[in-house]
Every structure is written in C-alpha cells, then in structure tokens.
Amino acid sequence: MAKPTVILVGADKGGVGKTTVARTLLDYFSAHQTPTRAFDTESPRGTLKRFHPDITEVVDVTEVADQMKIFDTLGSADARVTVIDVRAGLLSPTLQALSDIGFLESAKKGQITFAVFHILGPSIASLNEIAETARFVGDANYFLVKNKINDTTFFEWDPKTYNTYFKQIKGASEISIPKLNEMACEQVEVASQPFVSFIANKDAQGQTANYSFVLRGYVRHWLGNVWGEYDRVKLIDLIAPKVEAVRQQAAG
Amino acid sequence: MSFRNSVTVVASPRSRVGKTLLARLLIDFHTQERREVAAFDLNSGGGTLTQYVPSRTTASEIADINGQMALFDRLIAEDGITKVVDLGHESFEGFFALASKIGFVEEARRRQIAPAILFVITPDATSVESYRRLRSMFPQAVLAPLHNEIFGIAQHRDKYELAGHRTLLTHLPLLAPGVRRAIDTPPFSFTDAALASSRIPLEVQVELQRWLRRVYREFRELDLRILLADLQSSILGS
Numbered sequence: 113m114a115k116p117t118v119i120l121v122g123a124d125k126g127g128v129g130k131t132t133v134a135r136t137l138l139d140y141f142s143a144h145q146t147p148t149r150a151f152d153t154e155s156p157r158g159t160l161k162r163f164h165p166d167i168t169e170v171v172d173v174t175e176v177a178d179q180m181k182i183f184d185t186l187g188s189a190d191a192r193v194t195v196i197d198v199r200a201g202l203l204s205p206t207l208q209a210l211s212d213i214g215f216l217e218s219a220k221k222g223q224i225t226f227a228v229f230h231i232l233g234p235s236i237a238s239l240n241e242i243a244e245t246a247r248f249v250g251d252a253n254y255f256l257v258k259n260k261i262n263d264t265t266f267f268e269w270d271p272k273t274y275n276t277y278f279k280q281i282k283g284a285s286e287i288s289i290p291k292l293n294e295m296a297c298e299q300v301e302v303a304s305q306p307f308v309s310f311i312a313n314k315d316a317q318g319q320t321a322n323y324s325f326v327l328r329g330y331v332r333h334w335l336g337n338v339w340g341e342y343d344r345v346k347l348i349d350l351i352a353p354k355v356e357a358v359r360q361q362a363a364g
Numbered sequence: 365m366s367f368r369n370s371v372t373v374v375a376s377p378r379s380r381v382g383k384t385l386l387a388r389l390l391i392d393f394h395t396q397e398r399r400e401v402a403a404f405d406l407n408s409g410g411g412t413l414t415q416y417v418p419s420r421t422t423a424s425e426i427a428d429i430n431g432q433m434a435l436f437d438r439l440i441a442e443d444g445i446t447k448v449v450d451l452g453h454e455s456f457e458g459f460f461a462l463a464s465k466i467g468f469v470e471e472a473r474r475r476q477i478a479p480a481i482l483f484v485i486t487p488d489a490t491s492v493e494s495y496r497r498l499r500s501m502f503p504q505a506v507l508a509p510l511h512n513e514i515f516g517i518a519q520h521r522d523k524y525e526l527a528g529h530r531t532l533l534t535h536l537p538l539l540a541p542g543v544r545r546a547i548d549t550p551p552f553s554f555t556d557a558a559l560a561s562s563r564i565p566l567e568v569q570v571e572l573q574r575w576l577r578r579v580y581r582e583f584r585e586l587d588l589r590i591l592l593a594d595l596q597s598s599i600l601g602s
Contacts, residue, residue: 295429325440326433329466 122203
C-alpha cells in the first residue's frame with residue numbers, strides 16, 4: 113500500500129498568496145491523475161473550498177475532532193495526497209500540534225510522506241518565520257516558496273544572511289512562483305474556478321464559459337511556469353517514489 | 365482543413381514600407397469579396413488607418429492588459445468577420461511576443477479562423493531575422509512574404525527563402541505617383557473612388573482601377589492560400 117502524502121501549505125503572514133499556491137498544487141496533482149483531497153483551515157467559511165468544492169473540507173485544525181478527521185483517515189482515504197491550507201499565522205502552531213499528536217514522528221519513521229510549502233512574503237520578517245519552522249521540520253520535505261504576487265523586489269536582504277537561515281533546514285528547496293497579471297488573477301477569483309477550468313473556458317457546470325481569451329492565455333502561461341517549478345523539484349517523485357514503484361513491480 | 369474567415373496581420377519591423385496602404389487595400393479587397401471586415405490600427409502618429417477608413421477601423425494598443433484584451437479577444441471572436449491588423453513597427457515585438465505567450469495562433473485555428481501574417485520584405489538584416497523568428501514562433505500560421513515594388517526588383521528575396529524551398533512571393537505592384545497622390549488624402553475609400561461623382565480626374569481613376577485589379581489578383585491568390593490552410597502551397601512544386 114503506497115504511503116500517503118501530507119502537504120502543509122502555510123505562511124506566517126496573510127496576503128502572501130498561500131491559497132493561490134495551494135490551488136496550483138491541487139491542479140498539478142489532478143493533471144497527474146493523483147487523487148487529492150484538501151482541508152481548508154480558514155474556518156468557518158473557507159477560502160480554498162470555493163475553488164475546489166468537491167475535494168475540500170473546511171476544518172478547524174486546533175479542534176481534536178477535526179485533527180482526527182484529517183490524520184486518522186490518512187491511511188484509508190481514497191486520496192493519495194492530502195493538502196492542508198493552513199491559516200495565515202498558524203503554520204508554527206500547526207506544526208507544534210502535529211508534533212504533539214505524533215504525526216511528525218510517523219513522518220520521521222517513513223510511514224507518511226510529509227512536505228511543507230512555506231510561502232514567504234518579501235519582507236525581512238520572513239527570515240524569522242523560517243527559523244521558527246526549522247525546529248519542527250526535521251526530515252520533512254521543506255519548500256521555501258517565493259510568491260511574486262506584486263512587483264516589489266523580493267528578498268532585499270543580504271544573501272549571506274538569507275543563506276544562513278536557509279541552510280538551517282536540511283534538504284530545503286526553493287520554489288519561485290512568478291507574478292500573474294492582476295486582471296487575470298481577479299477574473300479567476302470572480303469565476304471561482306480552478307485554474308485549469310478557467311484556462312479551458314469552463315464554468316462550474318462544465319459548460320463553455322465566456323472568459324477572456326487573453327486572460328486565459330496569461331493564466332495558462334503562468335500555470336505552465338508554476339508546474340515547471342514543481343517538475344524541477346520532482347514533486348511527483350516525492351508522492352510516488354520510483355523506488356517503490358519498481359519494488360512493487362518486482363514483488364508481483 | 366479549411367477556415368471560415370481569416371485574421372491577417374500586416375507586419376514589418378521597419379517603418380514606411382507600405383503596411384497601412386496594404387491594410388487599406390485588404391479592407392477594400394475583402395469588402396469586394398462581400399465579406400464583413402474589421403480593421404485594427406496599431407500605429408501611433410498621423411496618416412494612420414483610422415483616418416483613412418474610420419468606419420471599419422478601431423484604434424488599438426497593447427501597452428496594457430485592457431488594450432490587449434480589447435484587441436485579441438476580438439481577433440479571436442467567432443463572429444464571421446474578417447480581421448485585418450495594421451501592425452505599426454513599434455508594436456512589432458510586443459504584439460508577436462504576446463500572441464506567442466497566449467497561444468493566439470492555436471486558438472484561432474481551433475475556432476476555424478485562419479491566422480496569417482503578411483510580412484513586407486526589405487533587404488536589411490533586422491527584417492530577415494524577424495521573418496525567420498516568426499517562422500519558428502508560428503509554424504501553424506501562414507507567413508506570407510510580400511514585396512512592395514516601389515523598392516525595385518526583389519533582389520533580396522533569396523534571404524527570405526527557407527530551408528531550400530522557394531516561397532511564393534506576393535507583390536504590391538508599383539503605383540504611378542500621380543495616382544498615389546490621389547489616394548493618399550484621408551478619409552479614402554477605394555470603392556467610392558470609382559464613383560462618377562468622385563473628385564479624382566477620369567484618367568487617374570482608370571489608372572487606379574487597372575492597378576487595383578492587379579493588386580486584387582495578388583490578394584485573391586493569397587486569400588485562397590490562407591483560407592485553404594494549404595501551407596504546402598507556399599512551397600512551389602509540392
């Protein structure tokens with residue numbers, strides 16, 4: 113039985129595009145025919161659920177009942193990958209909670225594949241966030257995500273300082289999400305559709321919609337670049353390691 | 365595959381090579397062919413398409429997203445209207461970069477709209493390089509080189525032949541200066557020029573009509589190539 117994967121998508125500050133990144137991940141796994149489910153911790157209304165209603169559940173990750181809903185079902189769920197969109201400011205507390213319930217231990221023991229997508233904002237305060245999460249992450253697959261949501265220069269701090277923090281986390285990878293034109297962003301938000309549906313000009317009922325061809329082109333181009341980053345860090349290999357596939361093949 | 369209608373972009377990275385005149389002629393040609401035509405003027409400055417054919421032309425720009433949407437969403441619209449774009453040299457790079465980024469040619473073909481680039485050839489290296497780049501960027505579009513005979517014999521046509529194939533060259537025949545003066549005062553409609561009440565002297569009208577017939581012979585051949593999507597016919601002997 114293949115290992116389940118849990119991906120935490122979090123940030124310690126709001127407005128850095130965390131949910132956008134979570135959405136690109138859901139579309140990425142969908143494109144790779146990998147069954148995925150998502151938990152949206154922006155309870156009660158949720159932010160991610162609006163775009164992927166069929167696979168997303170809104171939860172309160174600090175409630176034991178909801179923790180059980182997520183983690184006790186990991187082994188039995190149809191979904192191979194569980195994406196948890198962690199509310200801004202709750203990344204470190206969530207990691208603490210995961211440590212408390214023994215989840216991080218399971219990950220360490222190799223029973224679960226665990227990854228953290230840490231979405232960083234352009235300010236220097238992000239450095240402290242990295243230090244905060246570093247103490248939990250351990251053997252998790254840690255991705256530092258620079259999300260270029262606006263035109264501000266990213267990471268104006270001294271590269272030496274940045275590297276000091278970066279290297280605290282073993283095996284951390286960096287991902288750069290390029291900027292998507294504001295009007296294209298806005299239109300996708302208004303459409304409340306997954307990126308791939310917007311690009312395909314489909315509405316919620318699967319009917320042909322009337323989205324701007326130009327904006328769809330911008331989104332397609334952007335998403336292609338984002339997925340290129342996921343390809344580059346071999347995200348799919350993480351979910352379904354080739355070693356395991358080969359072993360299963362050999363076994364029967 | 366055959367197409368219902370076409371989008372033709374008249375282009376050159378150089379200025380003052382006859383793009384606007386070609387756009388005007390294309391508008392009139394399609395009108396003669398009983399097609400509804402919409403033209404898009406991507407030029408700044410005076411003497412532009414919008415002034416010559418105001419009833420059919422929309423002044424456009426692609427500097428910002430709104431202008432881009434207003435232009436490309438319309439070019440791709442399945443409204444059965446034939447589209448002509450007068451691409452000013454300043455917008456040459458930006459237009460094709462954007463078209464490539466958003467997948468304009470593929471989308472047009474998907475909607476049975478034939479995408480075509482009418483490229484005015486000149487001997488300079490910039491133009492030759494631009495032409496080659498367009499060929500590799502848009503293999504699915506009809507890239508038709510055009511020689512404006514005002515520049516003399518097309519001695520440089522060899523530079524525009526690709527991969528050893530002889531490319532079919534469209535010609536814009538030479539127009540006598542006296543006739544040229546008559547047509548270069550905006551607004552101007554070639555159709556109206558044929559009217560008896562026209563302010564153009566009769567002998568100039570006769571010469572103009574003779575010239576237009578030659579131009580439209582060239583355009584008709586090009587039009588068939590574009591609409592029949594027969595890219596092979598660009599290569600003689602195939």
